[in-house]
Amino acid sequence: AQKVTQAQTEISVVEKEDVTLDCVYETRDTTYYLFWYKQPPSGELVFLIRRNSFDEQNEISGRYSWNFQKSTSSFNFTITASQVVDSAVYFCALSTLNDYKLSFGAGTTVTVRA
């Protein structure tokens, strides 16, 4: 079975600070897919990124960056120079080659104060 752990329940930062969200996953499959989603106060989940297990390249998209390390089964997410609009719940998720469903972590609530 797949499992995703987001140990940080809540993080509060002041605007312009960097914030890193941790995600640790467990799976026995050798082919799997990792995702990050953002859930703003409106409730709709917004897709941010997908990573395949065979591609460990880190990725940067604007102020967002992701660090995928198979050796530690982690897929961490960093927001650089945070802004108030980054306030949301962020979910890490996992799916595998043999499974259609996404297994979600419990989510991390990020609050960015002006």
Add this chain to the structure above:
Amino acid sequence: SQTIHQWPATLVQPVGSPLSLECTVEGTSNPNLYWYRQAAGRGLQLLFYSVGIGQISSEVPQNLSASRPQDRQFILSSKKLLLSDSGFYLCAWGETGGHDEQYFGPGTRLTVT
């Protein structure tokens, strides 16, 4: 481009009443469709998924059911609601094959009183 619709946006229903939530997707064919529930302050739980018309897989046994009468329509139902059915219900779609990202609708906030 693809869009996903859910309605109603909010719903307040008494215990024991029936439920019907609808989800439709535009701009794609033969998508995988999913129903998730998010209880207050908690993560997402997959309830049902469908890889084609009439094909429904249930992840959690409960008093809810799902149907897919058309390719891009997914319906979540209950004959008699329980208090524990309250939550935020999200519909999502993904490409056929199932390993791409899923895209979520705006959700339905259900309160059972």
